[in-house]
Amino acid sequence: MAKESIIYCHKCNLSNQQPTSINEYFHTYNSKQQSVKFNEKNICAACEYNDKKYNYINWNEREKELIEIVNKNKKNNGSYDCIVSGSGGKDSIYASWILKYKYKMNPLTITWAPHLYTDVGKENMDRWISNGGFDNFLFTPNPIVHRKITREATLNILHPFQPFILGQKHFVIKFALKMNIPLIFYGESPADYGKNVGHKSKSFDDKHSKNQQGYSLDPIEGKDFRDCYLGGKQVGDYLNEGFKLEDFTSYRPAGYDEINEKKLKKYYLGYFLKWIPQNNYYFSVDKTNFIPANYRLDGTFQKYASLDDKLDGFFFYTRFIKFGVGRAMMDSAQEIRNGFLTKEEGLRLINKYDGEYPKTYEKEFLNYISMSKEEFNKLCDKFRKKEIWHKKNGKWKLNMSCQKYFENYVKKNNC
């Protein structure tokens, strides 16, 4: 459900409808998402964190903490020291490179395969491993099962990326346990994009993130897996359709006891190092010859982030339908927080691109989820909440667009 009233951040234009986290194993059509917090001055949590990032956090001290962890965990016996997961995007390139070549660790990079690689995504993946010089383990979940759950996730919760996100998240942990590599490095701190984890969170299971749904290491809480949901549908219902329990092995979380027993440590690199996505992009171009897309990405103005999967555009588009928060808004807000765009420039980009239908890989996406365009559009309409959308002259309009919100604000406050 939408919050009582829609407001936009007075610094970065982000909507207060932006969802933050949910326990995906119990995510159904009726679930309520936690959304980004705003302070009394109408500033979002991501901006508050970025203010600390630029004005408060002592990054030299933070780096010292990292060096301590590195020294403690370096094995110096030829085995891997840590795991970095990624699919060849700018952030995983930066993380793996800096750990290997600056801090002299021996990382194993691992990849949960995208649904459908784009050409540029595949090329960057190859460049990451070949030009960067990394060992990489690629895991491809059973494509028949993955495709089935992705279709269900689209039908039931309009979230075609949920099976990917869920599978990838738990794969990293399970693989670290299996390989006896008890140290995982993630990229930026979730606080960077407004999750309520606090700037002192260095790991997703520490006390600062415990109040967040979706961050639990024991997400199924001892329940029978058949009672959990994948793609908004109970696992037991898949079994009734003829699937077997072992078809879903890749989507099960690791055992909580094993995580504790092996003392698995999971850190956000963004806690220790000042994380600036644009800098990671230039870094990747420099180190592994990373290439941006040669086309503007659907729904946004940029060409260099979230470009490896043909389903990416639909991930952002479906969020726009459900929450009124589009890709251009998310991208421009991030650039504003990091000083690469002004608020006014962001607003112009939102007006121009937010909610743009992802035409580039439409055919591949619809084929992947076995749906016609008419079915998909009808489905989208089912997920448009009346608190967010209304129809005017046969066209869907946001009740309160970012532009209208700020115009009203100026009128009301006479400024």
Ligand SMILES: [Zn+2]
């Ligand atoms: Zn903000």
